[in-house]
Each structure stands twice: as structure tokens, then as C-alpha cells.
Amino acid sequence: MANQQLFLGIDCGTQGTKALILDASSGQVLGHGSAAHTMISGPDGRREQDTAQWLDAFTQATHQALASAGVDGQAILGLSVSGQQHGLVLLDDQGQVLRPAKLWCDTESTPQNDHLLAHLGGEIGSLERLGVVIAPGYTVSKLLWTREHYPQLFNRIASILLPHDFLNHWLTGRHCSEYGDASGTGYFNVRTRQWDLQLLQHIDPGGRLQSALPQLIEAHQPVGRILPAVAAHLGVNPDAVVASGGGDNMMGAIGTGNIQPGVITMSLGSSGTVYAYAAEPAVSPQPSVATFCSSSGGWLPLICTMNLTNATGVMRELLELDLAAFNTLVAKAPIGAEGVCMLPFLNGERVPALPHATGSLLGLTTTNMTRPNLCRAVVEGTTFGLRYGLDLLRANGLEAQSIRLTGGGSKSPVWRQIVADIMDTTVICTEQSEAAALGAAIQAAWCHSGSPDSLADLCERCVKLDPTSETRPIAEHVAASQKAYECYQQHVATL
Secondary structure, rough: OOOOOOOEEEEOOOEEEEEEEEEEOOOEEEEEEEEEOEEEEEEEHEEEEHHHHHHHHHHHHHHHHHHOOOHHHHEEEEEEEEOOOOOOEEEEOOOOOOOEEOOOOOOOOOHHHHHHHHHHOHHHHHHHHOOOOOOOOOHHHHHHHHHHHHHHHHHOOOOOEEEHHHHHEEEEEEOOEHHHHHOOOEEEEOOOEOOOOHHHHOOOOOHHHHOOOOOEOOOOEEEEOOOOHHHHHHOOOOOHHHHHHEEHHHHHHHHHOOOOOOOOEEOOOOOOEEOOOOOOOOOOOOOOOOEEEOOOEEEEEEEEEEHHHHHHHHHHHHOOOHHHHHHHHHHOOOOOHHOOHHHOEEEEEOOOOOOOOOOEEEEEOOOOOHHHHHHHHHHHHHHHHHHHHHOOOOOOOOOEEEEEEEEEHHHHHEEEHHHHHOOOOEEEEEEEOOHHHHHHHHHHHHHHHEEEHHHHHHHHHHHHEEHHHHHHHOOOHHHHHHHHHHHHHHHHHHH
């Protein structure tokens, strides 16, 4: 078909890389591909990845997506990368990676974050200065950690990149960053959209970090053309334009059509996020609300919980259940799991703000300690964290008639009903559960069009809601869920 306009969207996440081929003229997704990553875990909360795995997975997922779409890679007009936020990739002056990338879920730099937060004047000082409260997962404390633990290596830093910036660098040879992903570094002012150079100067008075920063570009601007060797390696058109890309939450917002006020996106992935578009940087007084920039020219007030499908996955492994069996057991247990409450803080937690917390099971008795109740408790516990966050966003003036659900957890009808009941709001899934990869492909089309105004048209054409997934809250369930949520809040208060 001659009138197709093909774009490649890539989402490099914690667990793997996903690729998707979008025909922007029809709004149809033609093919998918994916490849897994492994994690390097260590004591003290170390969570790192080998960046070479990302490149392999990028290649594998792209080849798979092209094959499944049955299209010629030479027809790809543009591509865009969504990446896990906050990760730190350090390059030397030869463009070589200095050490494994420290990830968003790495808490090893918590002492360094405490030091930097004190330097900024605590949470209030950080909010006033940057518009966000730096958290242990953010990039800035990883820089100080590197300086303290690897001083020789620190002295060789020539470039500081986020995961998606690193992939853009591999694709084009250029070092740049866009405002959305930059918002999660902790050395970027979300109100003025500029790097906070003084904070980097505090970490390194020599000025090395300042000179290693990538150039900031607008969300609709291209990074450049794909390098011929990389184009050949991926099997795509060497004239394809590489769009700015962005963080996974920013791309997920585009991929769920969340580019104007009134829509809430909730992502049920390894971590849980809730966010909405804002035209102004109305910074919440609540430290847990991160008023990041969006990758569509506005802002994206967001809350992130550190534990979601990773917690349900651990429970499934413990009880040796596949997904279908797990969901069946969740549905068997009553709301509130007969008093079994799980605080699923296996990775520490950001919302509620408990970085040193661990997970716990509470309220167990000889009669309620059943497999269904344990399964239900982990799903409810993770969803209560999202409810806590949604309440913070609502307190900051956020309003929405419905919630758009994405991520792996959204595929479960049982979980959708639990979300609808706990939030007392109708939920609906987008047809594409890979919202970040779709958002990246839409952004590539936007960038290729050269018109800043075309994003809304593209979202209207390419983002489709799945009417069969629409789930409304049930009044009796809402009341019972509220009681269980209050019980969860009492348990959290004791921490």
C-alpha cells in the first residue's frame, strides 16, 4: 500500500525492550517485537543493567516487529525511543560506557540522596529550587555515589546520559536530552526547563559534570538521522529520522492520548504510575508528586510506586502459580482478603515515601491465611499505593471522569475491577497495552510531520480505547474497598 506512513516505536524498559510498527496514516499497529533484559542485583539495593543488553534487545525486537508487520524496513520514515527514567549511563571521551547503568529502582545511593537533599534544604528546599523532591531513584544521587565509590572512573566521565539518551546516541552519534526525561534527573529545574548547574558544581567543583551534560531539545525536534551502519544493522531506512524520544511515562502519556487536561493514565507495570497532563507547572506542595515536564510541550504531574507486578510476581512464584491460576485465586477471595493486608514494599517505597521499608503481611489468623487471600492481598496492597497517590494528585486539583489503564496488570479483568472499585472511577484500557512504544511511534510521526500542532490529530487517529475493557465501580464494592483501604492506611501509619 503506497499511502502507508510507517514509524518504529521502541520502549526500553526494566524487564525488556519492546518494538512496534505504526502506520500513522491509518492509525493501525502492524507488528510487535520484544526481547528480555536481565538485572544485576547486589546488596544495599544495587539494581543495574549492562547497556550492551539494551542494544541487543533493541536489534532483536526491531527485527521481530518488522517481520511480524511484514513490511520492508526501508519504508520506515522515523523512529523514537522511550526509556526507563532516572537511569545513569556514563561514557568516556571515546563514547565507551564506563560501567553498568544504575537504574530507577536502585537504592544504593540513598545516603548520597540524603546528603544532597540536606544540601538543598530538605524537601521544601528541593521543591522550591527544582520543582521536584529528589528521591533515591533519581539520577543526581547516582553521580555523587559514583564519585565516592569510583573516583578514578568518575574522572573519566565525558558524557552523562539517561537510558533513552544513550540509545539515541547509539542511533545518531549525538548527545541530547528532552525536557520530559530530563525532569527525572534531579539536576533539572522543571519550572524554567534548564539544568541546575550549581547542583552539579556542588557534587564536582571541577566542572566535569557540567561539561558532560547533553544538549536539551524540544519534544518535537529530531535528534538527527540514523547512522548508516546502525540502519543497516537494524534493517531500517538510513534516511529515517530519529525523534527526541523521552521517558517511559512521557511516552505512555502520548500513547494513551493523555496530552490535554481531563485524562488520567495509570500504568500497572513493574512499578505503578499515575499521571495527567497539565498546561502549567503547578507544583504540588506534596513531596511525593513529581511535576515532570511532558514530552508533548506541557507538564505531567506524576506519582510513582516502586512495587507493582514485581510484588505480584513474587507471590506467584512463591505459590507456584501461572497468571491464570493467580487471577482465579484473586477473584475467589473477598474484598479486603478477610483481613489479610500486604504492605508490598519489597523494593522500598516512594509513594507512600518509605525508602527503607520492606514488605510485610499483616492480619494473619489460622482461618484467613489461605492462597486466595494472599493473592488478593498483594493485588490490593499494590493498588492501595496507587490510590494513595491518586488522592495526592486530586488534592492538587486533578479531575478526571475515567482512568486509562496500561501495562501488564491492565490485561487482568479481575485487577481492572479492583482498580475501578478502589479508585471509585471507571477504568478503560487502550487497545495497545504497550502504550510507551506506541507513544514513541506517534512522537516519531509528529517529529517527521514538522508541525507542532499535529500531535492531537495523530493521537486521535492512533490511540484507540478498548470498549470491551471498560470497567465501572460497583457501589457495594466501593464501600468494602474503602474499608480495606483505611485498614491499609492504619498499617502504613505504624511504619
